[in-house]
Amino acid sequence: MTDVANEPRGPGTLSTIVRSLEFRMFCLALTLAIILSLSSPFFLTERNIFNILDQSVVIGIVAVGMTFVILTGGIDLSVGAVFGLAGIVLAQLLQTMPVPLAIPLAVLAGAGIGLFSGVLVAVFGLAPFVVTLGVMAIGRSLSFIFSGQRSISGLPEGLDSIVYSSFLGIPANVLFLIGLYLCAWGYLSYAKGGRTIYAIGSxxxxxxxxxxxVTFYSVLPYVVSGALAAVAVTFSLAQVMSADPMAGSGLELDAIAAVVIGGASLYGGRGTLIGTLFGVLIMVMIRNGLNLMGVSPFWQGTAIGSIIILALLAERLITWRSART
Amino acid sequence: MHQSQTRAEPLLTARGVSKSFGKTQALTDASLALRPGEIVGLLGANGAGKSTLSRIISGHLRPSGGDIAFGGTPLALTSTRDALRRGIALVAQETSLAPDMTVLENIFLPDLATPGRLSFRAMRDRAGELLSGLGHEHVLPLDAEVRLLSAAQKQLVEIAKALALDARLVIFDEPTASLSMTEVNRLFDIMARLRDGGRALAFVSHRLEEVFAITDRVTILREGLAVAEDVATSTLTQGDIIQHMVGRDIGAIYTKRTAADTVVQDIAFEVRGLSSAPYVRDMSFAVRKGEILGLGGLVGAGRSEAVEAIWGLRARQGGEILVHGKPVTFRKPADAVRAGLGFVAEDRRAQNIVPDMSVRENLMLAQMGQHRGFGRGYGKRSAQMTQLIADLGLPADRLDTSLLNYSGGMQQKIIIARWLLTDPEILILDEPTKGVDIGTRSSIYSILQSAADAGLAVIVISSDFEELLGLAERIVVVSDGYTIADLPAARLTEEKLTLLAAPRTSTARNQALLRALAQDYDADAFWTLIDGEELICLAQAGRSLAGLPPGEALRAEETNVSVALAARHDDFVTEADGDRQTLLVQMTDKRGHDLGWIGVTVAGDATVPPSDEIRARVQALLHAEEESA
Structure with a gap:
């Protein structure tokens, strides 16, 4: 074959890794960690590291669902509201039934809301942005109605055990997060469904x-996203032992930011869970570091926003340069 | 009739125009001259560059080279707005109208770009003037939204829009494709008025009958080159034009089996009476195991739409699909994939390639669609894939790189391999060599040939007739959404294929006449083109006496009516054996161009129908057309 000579040479494994976006995000996370540990003596302590991991659990879980949705080229603005609503539902269920029954039901409720959005998007062809915007408004409103406009406290003892038990010194919620990322990564990389999700987005x-x-695997990500929002609120409730109807407001933006920092394309088809994990860690580290340094919480939004934009800008410049060479 | 001894100076002259899109050279050396008061037909086969040239002249595209002068000064257009400002307008197939605005607003759309207040009253008066100048003041409601109009009305709006800008040069790009016969005649009436008003017109069309009906001169393009320039239409025949369009350039890149090599096998796949509005009207074809069937026709004839309808990508209104003789319905592509079909769609980028996935994943995509189970199912196909990529000449160590790094030809081979990996029994390929270099072409041909040798039924759609004739054993010709002929490739030439594929506005009308004649005289009525000794039968009705099946290309002596064909007498002619009597009536349009012959054959012992009456009926048909014009 004559046309083979013109084809590109396959790059080596090392250069593939170095050139990958995840690697660059890993470097960014590492740089951040070094800067923060230099500027605060409390940053690189065992206690603070567990603190960071603990703070990563909620946003990390939600970001997995968001990655699924964004990979298909969609977006889920409703996760924050679903998080809040599922929290209220769980708290109400816990008044009458045991923990092992209430949690699956709450997760099912989250999945149901996701199914609703997914069907509207994939079957009826509505724009994901608009559908999930509507579901966000409905979800938030319902959580106020179901809660009676107040926080629900007095949750049963035993719920907190899902956070405060540990294995080999690692807290259960962190273990769950690691397990979730492994499963989801395996699914997206090696299962027919996962590859179909990538193909749909591409x-x-x-x-x-x-x-x-195509239709089934366009709906599925929204179901996953809704269910995981409910899972995330379960861990949150176990820590604070009360459910607030306003909980999770702004969570959707954090999750989208983490996915985007992790290198996923909002047009779909491109992005990995490893990238999302780094995106989550970068976001949490910045918050944590700024807190340690005593920076006003009002400045944190500016810091995180700037880092998101800088990361994307750097990425674009690198892509341009490699396209030219 | 428009005739002038001294011709006006050209309004537009294009010399040596070239245009390339990436590596594809759409135009190499195209020339065109358009004069005030003349209609020039711009002709050429699929991909000859007609539309590219029109789009360059109207400012949609910029030429890569060549000189264009307009009104004596060099023309370098920067945009369509620029072209409109200078008085050059394009009336295209897909209209450039704003569907949600009214007719009036659309006609004066370019005026919205000018500063100052718009006077709707003045616009309304002017629109009335323009439309009455076209003889159509009552056909167009000025306040109707454009999306509610018919195709013909939209075209009228386009024309009025061009005239509102006082366009001196109007290019009509395939304007009649979606019009009925009456609408075509009305359009020609408008075109004639524009010409007589001193405008320069170009008419881009595949329809030879229409070219003869309306143009004064023609320019013919072939592969981006002007092969006949500014020739008076009256001096040309259909045969001349087709000769120019086709040319001769047969390479030895096809490795075809001869008919003798193949044993007639079972029919693997059959389509009966398929319809899918608006492009597919009535299509039937069948392909046998181990056979390569070509679907030939012009771009827009409905071939791609038909296979997309089969594949479950378009709604079907009617028709049956049979796989190995069993009726099936594919509601979605997954059904077809699991029934053992493969489909390489026409648009490589939009329909085939998954850009963010590696070569391996792109190769495995269809088998993943076929695979039932949770995993990707890569394992069971890996040995097969290794073999296949070796056959393709793709090194195994680059399987995990991006598909986008490869040339278009290699990408196409990978997409074909994607389907071969599913072990299909039927493989449909839509324009498999579009935008592919000649070297890769021949390797695609040999891939398809060996797939057929292995027992696959292959259907290839191609607008490249040379390729179709070289590759396929049998060709089904598609025209205007109908399958009109089914012939062994060996009996066809590019000229015959071009003639058969040409859409004919008069088809429906002539077929009705044939049916009436056959019934009234208990006869075999046929419509045929006669070119020397060669005949091409376009339609037939009634008893089978004359031996001219529709869609067949024959020599006169192969028919049962060779004596009559040789005589072409005014009255019925009896064959040598006395078995048949035949009358032939030539159809000519009002400008004297040959539209083919109507033949009526009755049995030798039958009472001879009145020949005057038959001639009168044919004439009445032609006359009716002129009346309605």
Missing amino acids: NKEAARAAGLS
Whole structure:
């Protein structure tokens, strides 16, 4: 074959890793960690590291669902509201039933809301932004109604055990987070469904023509996202032992930011869970570091926003340069 | 009839125009001259560059080279707005109208870009003037939204829009494709008025009958080159034009089996009476195991739409699909994939490639669609894939790099391999060599050939007739959404294929006449083109006496009516054996161009129908057309 000579040479494994976006995000996280540990003596302590991991659990879980959705080229603005609503639902259920029954029901409620959004997006072809915006408004409003406009406290003892038990010195919620990332990464990389999600985001027409189940796997990410928002609120409730109808407001933006910092394309088809994990860690580290340094919480938004924009800008400049060479 | 001894100076002259899109050279050396008071037909086969040239002249595209002068000064357009400002307008297939605005607003859309207040009253008066100048003041409600109009009305709005800018040069790009016969005649009436008003017009069309009906001169392009320039239409025949369009350039890149090599196998896949509005009207074809079937026709004839309808990507209104003789319905592509079909869609980027995935994942995509289970199912195919990529000449160590790094030809081979990996029994390929270099083409041909040798039923859609004739054993010709002929490739030439594929506005009308004649005289009625000794039968009705099946290309002596064909007498002619009597009536349009012959054959012992009456009926048909014009 003559046309082979013109084809590119396959890059080596090392250069593939170095050139990957996850690696650059890893470097960014590392740099941040070094800067923060230099500027605060409390940053690099065992206690603070567990603190960071603990703070990563809620946003980390929600970001997994968001990664699924964004990979298909969609967006889920409703996760914060679903988080709040599922929290109220769980708290109300816990008044009458035991923990092992209440949690699955709350997760099912979250999945149901996701199914609703997913069907509207994938079957009826509505814009994900608008659908989930509507669901966000409905969810928040329902959580006020179901809660009677107040926080619900007095949750049963035993709920907190899902956070305050540990294995090999690692808290249960952190273990859950690690397990979730491993499972989800395996699914997205090696299962037919996961690859279909990537293919849908990259070229839906080609995926359909190749006989993939485009509709089913366009709905699934929203279901996952809704269910995981409910899982996340379970861990949150176990820590604070009360459910607030306003809980999770702004959570959707944090989750989207983490996914985007992690290198996913909002057009779909590109991004990894490893990237999302680094995105989550970067966000949490900045918050944590700024707190340690005593920076006013009002400045934290500016800091995080700037880092998101700088990360994307740097990424774009690198892509341009590599496109030119 | 428009005739002038001294011709006006050209309004527009284009010399040596070239245009390339990346590596594809759409135009190499195109020339065109348009004069005030003349209609020039711009002709050429699929991909000859007609539309590219029109789009350059109207400012949609910028040429890569060549000189264009307009009104004596060099023309370098920067945009369509620039072109409109100078008085050059394009009336295209897909209209450039704003569907949610009214007719009036659309006609004066370019005025919205000028500063100052708009006077709707003045606009209304002017629109009335323009439309009455076109003879159509009552056909167009000025306040109707454009999306509610018919295709013909939209076109009228486009024309009025061009005239509102006082366009001196109007290019009509395939304007008649979606019009009925009456609408076509009305359009021609408008075009004639514009010409007589001293405007320069270009008419881009595949329809030879229409070219003969309306143009004064023609320019013919072939592969981006002007091969006949500014020739008077009256001096040309259909055969001349097709000769120019096709040319001769047969390479030895096809490795075709001869018919003798193949044993007739079972029909693997069949489509009967498929319809899918608006492009697919009535299509039927069948392909056998181990056979390569070509679907030939012009771009827009409905071939791609038909296979997309089969594949479950478009709604079907009617028709049956049979796989190995069993009726099936594919509601979504997954159904077709699992039934053992493969489909390489026409648009590589939009329909086939998954850009963010590696070569391996792109290769495995269709088998993943076929695979039932939780995992990707890569394992069971890996040995097969290793073999396949070796056959393709793709090194195994680059499987995990991006597909986008490869040339278009290699990408296409990978997409074909994607489907071969699913072990299909039927493989449909839509324009498999579009935008592919010649070297890769021949390797795609041999991939398809060996797939067929292995027992696959292959259907290839191609607008490249040379390729189709070289690759396919049998060709089904599609025109205007109908399958009109089904012939062994060996009996076809590019000229015959071009003639058969040409959409004919008069088809429906002529078929009705044939049916009436066949019934009234208990006869075999046929419509055929006669070119020397060669015949191409376009339609037939009634008893089978004359031996001219529709869609067949024959020599006169191969028919049962060779004596009559040789004589072409005014009255019925009896064959040598006395078995048949045949009358032939030539159809000519009002400008004297040959539209083919109507033949009526009755049995030798039958009473001879009145030949005057038949001639009168044919004439009445032609006359009716002129009346309505």
